[in-house]
Every structure is written in C-alpha cells, then in structure tokens.
Amino acid sequence: MTDGSARRFARPALCVVKVGSSSLRGHDGRLDRGQVANIAEQLVAAQQAGTRVVLVSSGAVAAGMGLLGLERRPTDLPTLQACAAVGQGELIHEYQQVLARSGRAAAQILLSQDDFVRRGRYLNARTTLRRLLELGAMPIINENDAVATEELAYGDNDHLAALVASMLDAQLLVLLSDVEGLYDADPRTSAEVGLIERVDDVDALDDASIGGVGSYVGSGGMRTKVGSARVAVRSATHTVVADARRPGVLAEVVEGGAVGTWFVAQPQRLEARRLWIGFALRAHGQVHVNDGAVHALRVGGASLLSVGVVHADGEFASGDAVEVRGPDGRLVARGLSNYSVDDLRRIAGRSTSDAAEAFGSGFAREVVHRDDLVLL
Template sequence: MKTRREHLENAKTIVIKVGTSTLTYENGLLNFDRIEKLVRQLSDLHNQGKNVILVTSGAIGVGATKLGLKVKPQTIPEKQAAAAIGQGILLHIYEKFFSEYSQIVAQILLTKDDITNKTRYNNAKNSFNELLRHGVIPIVNENDAIAIHEIKVGDNDTLSALVATIIDADLLILLSDIDGLYDSDPHSNKTAKLLTYIPEITEEIESYAGISKSKLGTGGMATKLKAAKISTKNGVSMIIANGSNDTIIKDIISNKEVGTLFVGKNKGGEL
C-alpha cells in the first residue's frame, strides 16, 4: 500500500479543479489576486515536469456580472448567454496570467455526450494527450453555452473526475472553500477531526457528506464524494483542499498535512 507521500509526490499527471468560491469574492466579483497566485503555483508545477490540467468554474457568474444582472441567472437561455460571455472573459484572464509565466493554455469545453459517446470520448482523449505532449495546459469547463439538462454533467466536481479518468491522471485536486472532510461539523464542534487519508469510501465516510458544507457554487460535499468515487474507482487519487490557502498546491505536493486524500485503486485493484 502506498503512503500518502507516495500518492502525492509521485503524481505525474494532475487535474486541478477550482470552484467558484475560490475564484470570487462573496459579492461574486473575481478575486484576481487569488487567481494570479493559483496560476503561479500551477506554472511552477508544470515547470517541475508535471502534466497540468485545470478545470475551472465561474463562467456563468462572470458573464452575469458583465451583463449587469442583479440576480443569478435562472433559466437555461439566461445561463447559456451568461456562460457564452463569461467563458471568453475567464479564458482571457487565465491566458494573461499564464503567459506571464511563459505557459501556453488551450480551452476545452465538454458536454456529457463527449464522455458517454465512445467516438467523442476518444476524440477528447486524443485532444488532451496531444496538448499535453506539446506542454500545453488545458483549461476545461462544461460547455454551458450550448448544454441543456439532458446533456449536462451538472457540476465541475464530477466533470473534473471524468476528465481525470479520460486522461488517466494520477491525482485530482478539488479546491474549494473547505479544508476537507471532517468527522463532525467543525463550525459547531471545535474538536471536529479533519480526515486526511481515506483508503476506502465506506458508508461511515459517506455519512459525513452532509456535515462539511461549501458556501458557493453547485458542488457541495456530496458531489465531491461522488467525484471521489468516480476517480478512485478508475485509479485516480483525489484530494479536497482549501483554495484560499495561497500555497495550497505546493503544500499538497510537498506532503504537508492539508486536505483529505481519497486513495485511488491501481489497475490491479490494489490500493
């Protein structure tokens, strides 16, 4: 059985999912300082010889702000319009920051069909592999500008787990506004324990899903556990960590005691 250190330090291909709560202030506007620091960490990770894939939320929120909407888009057309505007803005911001560290980025927008349809799945896999071969950092989001309910993955926690599976990643990092999975509510119980190493997702572990709650975005702890099940089943270890920590990526890779690590099974079915 691999140690936590081995799972983290030996990871070659790493998917990082960043949630809305990490990218924005509570008023919904982008936190440029945090985005820049995240980009710097990912660029440094890439310079260490790692394959880096970023799954980002925030397009609908950015688009809604640009349109001057006072309330969050509710209808599908409203969300599609906001996403179409916001995705371009978001990519431009990422491209600007990444270029300062001499990194090349590419946009990949996916729908559920790209994962469930074998031909489209293989096309997506080939695209990812070719970009990584050229040292490019793919920036991934769901294609909300055209997606309707029937073809939506639904949340980027799940999307990132599916992306990690497509590219046969070694590690998936979910960044949110929570430190990880606790055995009780840390807001009401000062003795709540952060679970740092989970070799198997048991019923007891699943029962903790309603305890640790994220404030923003579509992905609460339940969706994160769903992502953990998908990724670990397919041999990808996954860690939940707090994106408000400006050195969180470095801390994770250097095996500091941060976040909750769910251990992926290898191809032989062992941990």
C-alpha cells in the same frame, strides 16, 4: 518541501486540478482576478517542477454574474446559460495573461456529457488533450454551459474533473474548494469539527453526514466531491480535497504533503467500460429489487434476473443505463437494462422461464447482465 518518508504518494507525472466557482469569485460579484492569477501561477510552478497539469475551472457563471450585475446565482436555465456565455471569455483571458508570462498557452476545452458517452468523441477529446500536453500547452476545461442543459442543472464540474482524470490516466486529482477538506461533522452547525485527513474506503462514508450544496455561488458541495473521489479512486487516481486559498496549496498537495483530505487510490483500475457504465452515463430510471437480488449481486456476482425485481420507474428503453436500488432505497449498482421500463414491469417478480413462457423467447434474458453491471 515534504520529507520523502512522510509523503502520501509520489509526485504525479500528470495531475488534474479542479477549482470551484466560490473559490474564484470576489466580494464585488466579479471574477477575483487576483485569485485566478494565484491559481495560474501555482499551475505553472507545478509544471516547472515536473508535473503536467490539466485544469478544470468553474467560474464562467460567477464571472458572468458580476458582469451582468447579478448578486446571486440564477436558478433558471436561460439566465445561467447567459451568464456562462458572458463570463467564459473573461475567465479564459485571465488565465491566459498569467500563462503567457511564462511562455505557455492556455487551451480552452468545453466538454459535455456526450463527450464521455459517445466513444468517437471520447477518443477524439482524449487525443486532443494528450497532444496539447505534449506541446506544452495547458488545457483549461469547463462544461459547455452556454449550450448544455443537464450539466448546469447538476453543477457537476467535480464529476467532470474525475472523468477527465480517468480519461487521461492521471495519478492525482486535486479538488480545490472553499473548505479545508472533509470534516467529521458539519462546520456550519457544529462547534467542534475535525478534519478527516485520510479516507481509505470512500464507499464506507455515511452519505447522510456528508454536506450537500456549499456556498450560494457554486452549485457543488462536499457530496459531489466525495462522489467524484469515488470515480477517481476506482481509476487508480489519488484524490485530495483542499482549500483553494491556502498559500502554496497546490505545491504542497502535489509533493504529497498532509494537506486537506486524501482519498486513497485503489490499487487496481476499474476497466474503462465499467467506469463508463457506472459514472459517465446518465441513468434513465430505477429498478427496485428485493433482498435476495441484492445478495446475489453483491455476494454472488450474479446477473440481475426478473425474479428479483419488485418494480421499475423512470423512462428507459432497452440498452439504457439504470440504477439498481435495494428495499431500503440504497443504490446497489448501475447497469445497462435489457428491457424497456414497460416490459420490465410486465415480468417483474417472474422467473426467467415463466417470463419466456408467458411473453415469448425474447424475454428469456437477464434484466442486467453481470458484464453490464457495476456495483456501487
């Protein structure tokens, strides 16, 4: 048990746990049934101790790889989807065997990006998950890999877990991985590394120093975990990255113990619509702006105007999500564009009044209104 005075945070009422592919695959290429059972037993113990749990589990592709005799993760989409279709049944079966021994039911939920983007589906998914928790079942979520395309291309179950945590107002997100946490240097290339135990400002981290893709089994990496932490902490959700194979890791984390890397939750939750714009929607293009626009957005809290736009790329229509990037290429914000990419290119660098005079009153609008903009 953790001394209450030394706890990082109070025991959460609701916790979302994500476990990655590399933490569930054995040396023989098949699903590591012992590790799945270990994770499931820890989840049951957390529930028995008073914390409701939702699991986001990778592993379907890894399980399918073993069953199909593949030694390395495929790179082509059809084979990835075939592996997911073959492996998903084995994955959920292994969890259910352990949960059944404690009188609990596993509820398989397969989600895609549309379930967070389309409001009707979002509300339905949230209602279903909440009801499952009320009934004592354990939701086990994975991306709908067998039919989805973009999700497999990005391998972003970390991001999915953060969105689920936000959806359910969870107090804690636990990202279980094959590493101990976030290090101050790359352990693969540096002999002297130290674990970063606490991150108070995730936006202050240097992206260049954060590791990318991890083991070949999974498609995520520390960069996706840090990105997921950015989503979660803005939802007032504490996030911990820890080693999935550490004995009793979940109990230690849930009790607020000093395990892994703790990303401290922001005290105020970003409103749901801004979370949706900033993190759930796929960006269809980029709007490149000058230093004046960056200053106006970051310091002045202004809308993005055409006079500050240098150029735009991608394929987006009015109402689509876009990234706003400064002169150095760094991401400044995400927002909903009032213009298509072609129209925005026509008015880039012009004042709003000049654009309206040249092309009509329909161009007397902001490029992105501040209410539709999320600074990143």
